Amino acid sequence: MNIKILAIGKTDSRELQELIDIYTKRLNFYVKFQIDIIPDIKNSKNLSEAQQKEKEGDEILKRLQPTDLLVLLDEKGKNFTSVQFADYLQKKMNAGTKQLVFVIGGPYGFSEQVYKQAQGKISLSLMTFSHQMVRLFITEQIYRGFTILRNEPYHHQ
């Protein structure tokens, strides 16, 4: 199974990007993992929230393959412990998923169309994080999940 993160806009923090790079490198030892960045929508200042979400949604949906499993990162999604999340990853691999795509929304979240097409929603916390931080948190949690599946001494209950 491949795992992809789709996110909108470049990370403007060098420190965050360095950490994302560290976990991406570690994760690639276990699974083919990549982060695809959708460029910021042009002239977004002239758009309403709904228009911006719509445009971002179109960009997200046009990057998906028909066999992708689309899972949104969303505060209102399902909560997992890290061990439960590791089990979730294992189940997706057992089910023969070709590519699991986690999508991080823009400043206003997702369009209705993206919600309609999603096959799941996962929350990292009831609190809202910046979309840039979410990239790091989900990458670290996927890495943590694989170390749990391999019984490696990274996660401690």
Ligand SMILES: C[S@@+](CC[C@H](N)C(=O)[O-])C[C@H]1O[C@@H](n2cnc3c(N)ncnc32)[C@H](O)[C@@H]1O
């Ligand atoms: C600044 S938040 C947008 C918040 C907005 N209120 C919404 O309705 O989604 C940007 C993106 O970061 C992600 N995000 C932020 N906090 C999250 C959390 N606790 N769990 C999962 N994803 C989160 C989501 O993908 C969200 O669309």
